[in-house]
Amino acid sequence: MDYSALAFNEILVRLEADSVAVVTINRAAERNSFSRGLVNELIRIFELVDKDDNIRVVILTADPTAPAFCAGADLSDGWKAPTLHNIQSATDHRDSGGRVAMAIYNCRKITISAVNGHAAGAGVTALQLPFDFRFVWSGAKITLPFVRRGVVLESLASLLLPRLIGLSRAKALLLTGATVQPDSPYMQGLYHDVLPTREEVFPASLIFAKELAANTSQVSIAYTKGLLHHPGKSIEETHLLESRALAETSKSRDAEELTRAFFERRRPNLTDTVSNNTSEWYPWWTVVDVKSRL
Amino acid sequence: MDYSALAFNEILVRLEADSVAVVTINRAAERNSFSRGLVNELIRIFELVDKDDNIRVVILTADPTAPAFCAGADLSDGWKAPTLHNIQSATDHRDSGGRVAMAIYNCRKITISAVNGHAAGAGVTALQLPFDFRFVWSGAKITLPFVRRGVVLESLASLLLPRLIGLSRAKALLLTGATVQPDSPYMQGLYHDVLPTREEVFPASLIFAKELAANTSQVSIAYTKGLLHHPGKSIEETHLLESRALAETSKSRDAEELTRAFFERRRPNLTDTVSNNTSEWYPWWTVVDVKSRL
Amino acid sequence: MDYSALAFNEILVRLEADSVAVVTINRAAERNSFSRGLVNELIRIFELVDKDDNIRVVILTADPTAPAFCAGADLSDGWKAPTLHNIQSATDHRDSGGRVAMAIYNCRKITISAVNGHAAGAGVTALQLPFDFRFVWSGAKITLPFVRRGVVLESLASLLLPRLIGLSRAKALLLTGATVQPDSPYMQGLYHDVLPTREEVFPASLIFAKELAANTSQVSIAYTKGLLHHPGKSIEETHLLESRALAETSKSRDAEELTRAFFERRRPNLTDTVSNNTSEWYPWWTVVDVKSRL
Missing domain, CATH: 1.10.12.10 (Lyase 2-enoyl-coa Hydratase, Chain  A, domain 2)
Structure with missing residues (x-):
């Protein structure tokens, strides 16, 4: 499949040698926030990767010089802005973060999130929890602020976070909305590797990805x-x-x-x-x- | 609601500023053991807090000078004494610890257990596991002695402990009946904060509670x-x-x-x-x- | 029951004082690999121990001078050799490791795996995960190589490993097939005790076993x-x-x-x-x- 021919606006997609696909969030000017366009393109690329036999591992990352890996929903216009502004029906609404998370979780290839910057909200839930592996920068500020914004957790976090690290740590993160860093005891076991600089996160994940692609x-x-x-x-x-x-x-x-x-x-x-x-x-x-x- | 008007004997209840309720076990002379009276009053207060819109966070604690945060069932008259002395029917018996644990677990407000002393049996299961957060004194001796007393685990611990910290650690605690302290590897992830003295446990939990009450x-x-x-x-x-x-x-x-x-x-x-x-x-x-x- | 009268070839069984049974894998020449004979004898002994009221704790171990605690399936003739060589029907096939794991997991006595050497494949899944407690040598090389051998995880590991240590760590071990040692962050919480030498593993587990047998x-x-x-x-x-x-x-x-x-x-x-x-x-x-x- 020729991914360069696909008209993506919010992400960049490239194929590395050795069957590794790299998806880069391309919204640095908007702090890589979780927009409707990003949602649709992420769902599309993870569904394509799932079906493409030439791909064995997929990495999601961002430009390490961007202000954030993903700042979550864009709050500049309030919570109504990004994904909730147009809820017509409580029963027919489908959480955007959850739709992304399902596409990633259901992808049959190895999935890696290379978190080379700060992350908040859906930037933690949708863009980290459904992955098989999470690489992170030691200086990243990680926040699940839902209870401090008057909304609720999303992107399958209610199921995934307790399964990943246990209910005790999941509550510490989700019921406080605190900002923590990867060395926090409340996130122990969540990250596969913690790198000292933002710049090292993606290369470390790529070496890991290529080795797995070649040998599994x-x-x-x-x-x-x-x-x-x-x-x-x-x-x-x-x-x-x-x-x-x-x-x-x-x-x-x-x-x-x-x-x-x-x-x-x-x-x-x-x-x-x-x-x-x-x-x-x-x-x-x-x-x-x-x-x-x- | 005027909690001071309620005729509690085994607990003290007071409202702090900022919508924080504090429940203090008031049975120091009996090592705060788990009596029938304490059971009924705990169920009542957690059901009231659940419904009282003026309360956002509830803390359970004890007098830090008491011999224990809760010594579990009073063993002075054998296991028959506190909760099991009058089992009329195996099918109609309801574990007292489990009834307390359900009232706490189902409380819709933030719940905190401030463990400022030693704890055993139901003092660990009912009075710690169903809470959202556990603060503890580093010197506390924690024991789940059921298999060393010829009985079984209770207070929902079969479900809650593996969910909180995983089945491996849950078995380490429950199948040995060993006495451990908060720095034990078998309890990693269970406590939100570990304080060096008994006296610091409640104040630390109160600061934490007030910040959450004000901002969530x-x-x-x-x-x-x-x-x-x-x-x-x-x-x-x-x-x-x-x-x-x-x-x-x-x-x-x-x-x-x-x-x-x-x-x-x-x-x-x-x-x-x-x-x-x-x-x-x-x-x-x-x-x-x-x-x-x- | 007189275990010495039973005609075991692949294991040695002896009763210690204090109701502790010790099962030793006796295939050092074959690196204690997981053979059809070993499978059947392990199922038999754990079913016997389950029913024998004279036994309170059972320890599985190996000769510490053997090349491995259990090298997993014998790969010398390819994966076809040990347990899969004769699959007549996909629906009627039963994984040997899973049969062993069920016998151990369903045993009503305390079960301990004393891992005094390297372990791979079913030597980790079947012979460690279903046990209540795992003791290990700090130098042991532990591998779950399934994805690097073109097969899949077995021996109930899909259910047991996430329950024991959480899904995040379980994926780190199972989707990489990496060789790790007991101090790996991916195995935190899995082992009850880590001993500095191979020779100390069994004695430590025996002291632990006898204390539990005497007091529970x-x-x-x-x-x-x-x-x-x-x-x-x-x-x-x-x-x-x-x-x-x-x-x-x-x-x-x-x-x-x-x-x-x-x-x-x-x-x-x-x-x-x-x-x-x-x-x-x-x-x-x-x-x-x-x-x-x-």
């Missing part, structure tokens, strides 16, 4: 994310799901090639793809459409 | 706690719940006032209340009555 | 594990389960003896057993048979 099976990643996101409600159901997934993947070319390359101490030549090598059984969970009817 | 929306807190306690069973259901909650809260006076005060760098004048400004949709979960028929 | 009620342990593994879907359901469990255990001989011994500062004389002193109500959850039909 795309199909294994898709099944593993599926099992972690939909593990079954009991140990017995989990056992049946894992058993089936193991049976479906055990005879793959990637499995044979990766084992052979491991013993021959060489880089593997990976050929299996999500499009061609997941079985009809996958996905085993019910995919629910919760789009607004409006 | 009562309605946002109620919805946020609702979303964290009832997040939906899937990301899709969570998305629908958050979207609806966001739609219900986005046009509130508090949202407008808090945003304005933020930009004007002044203290907000908060006027929305749980009684008047939650929608008919709230609560969205089924409220189940599990009271005993006895 | 076998019946309390069974109920507590039941409540932690099957806590109810809501706080109300949890309250009902805990209330019933408390009612069932409160009048036990162990409860009275343990309380008395506590006040008399002596070692208790424990007599209640899982066979004789759990009520008809236990287990309250549905036990599901997910054995293969093949």
Whole structure:
């Protein structure tokens, strides 16, 4: 797929060598705030990456010289401005941050958020929590200010944050609305790596991404994310799901090639793809459409 | 509401300025042990606080000179004494600690446990785990001794402790019955703040409480706690719940006032209340009555 | 039960004083790899321990001079070799690691994994995660290499690892396939104790085991594990389960003896057993048979 041909305004997309896609938020003048345009372009690119067999890892980042990685919703015109100004129906409203978060969480490739600046609101929830890995600048100011703005948490944070780091830390962040930094005890376990400068965040995430892209099976990643996101409600159901997934993947070319390359101490030549090598059984969970009817 | 007019024997209740209620366990002579009277008064006060729009934060604490924050069930007459001496029916018995824990967990205001002394049994489970925040004295001895007393864990700890800090740490505490202190690796993430002396615990929690009471929306807190306690069973259901909650809260006076005060760098004048400004949709979960028929 | 009379080939079983059973993996020549024979013997011994009232704690360990605690599946003949070589039906396949993990997780006694060497694959998932406690050598290399071998996670890890240490750390381990050591931030909270030498791991776990065996009620342990593994879907359901469990255990001989011994500062004389002193109500959850039909 030729991403350069796509008419994106709020993001830049480029393909690195080694099947790594890089999405850069391109709204530095607006502190990379969470606009309607950004929302739609992020949903589109993560849905494309999900389907593109040539991509194994996707990184979201921003220009490290921008005033923020993402300042959250643009508050200059009040909370009404960015995503809530036009709620016609309480039942048909769909949170923009949640729509972005679902596109990222459901992406079957490895997803990385490279947080090379301050982040607030949806810049933390939508643009960090649904990712598999979070890299961050040690000086980043991180804020989940919802209760201090008279609104509520969004972008799936009610489910994701307690699952990621436990309910005790999740409440410390969400019920205080405090501004914290990555060394805060309330965020322990959230970030995969903390870098001393803003400039180092993206390069560190890229090295990490390329190594994973070169040495992991795309199909294994898709099944593993599926099992972690939909593990079954009991140990017995989990056992049946894992058993089936193991049976479906055990005879793959990637499995044979990766084992052979491991013993021959060489880089593997990976050929299996999500499009061609997941079985009809996958996905085993019910995919629910919760789009607004409006 | 005039709390001083209520005839409490086991607790003291006072209203601080800034909508903060303070509940002090008043059984120092009995090591603040978990008596039937204390149980009933705690349930009553947390149900009152839940409904009182004038209260935004509630702190539970004890006299720091008492022998313990709460010594758990009074063992002087064996386990039969405090809450289990009169079990008439295995199916109709209701654990006292669990009844207290439900009243605290379901309270829609911010709840803080200021643990300014040693704590054991229900003094840890009922009087710490269901709270949003726990402040503690670094010298406190914390014990969950159930397996060393031939009984079982209670006060919702089976559900709450793994959710708060993970199943690995929960088992370390519950299956050993060991006495630990707040710096124990088995309790990492459980306490919001650890203070060096018993005397500092309550004042630190009060400063924290007043700042939150002054700057957070009562309605946002109620919805946020609702979303964290009832997040939906899937990301899709969570998305629908958050979207609806966001739609219900986005046009509130508090949202407008808090945003304005933020930009004007002044203290907000908060006027929305749980009684008047939650929608008919709230609560969205089924409220189940599990009271005993006895 | 006379365990020495059982014809085990892949494990050694011995009874220590104080109701502690020790299971030692006896495949040092094969790096203690996860063979079909080992699988069947581990399932058998954990099912026996579960039912044997004379055992209160079971430790799984290996010879500390072996090349590994468990090297995972034997890769010398590719992934086809150990457990997947004969998959006749995707729906009827049952993951060997998952079968072992279920036997350990469902064991009603205290279970300890004493990891005195390197561990990979099922040597981490099946042989560590389902245990109540994990002791480890600080120098152990721990690897969950599934995505680097073209297969998927197994042995209930999709459910257990996020519950034990949270989804953020679980993804760090499972989606990278990285080799880490016990001081890794990605494993924080997983291990109960980290010992400086391989030789110290088992003795430390044995001292811990004997103390627990001497001072905890076998019946309390069974109920507590039941409540932690099957806590109810809501706080109300949890309250009902805990209330019933408390009612069932409160009048036990162990409860009275343990309380008395506590006040008399002596070692208790424990007599209640899982066979004789759990009520008809236990287990309250549905036990599901997910054995293969093949």
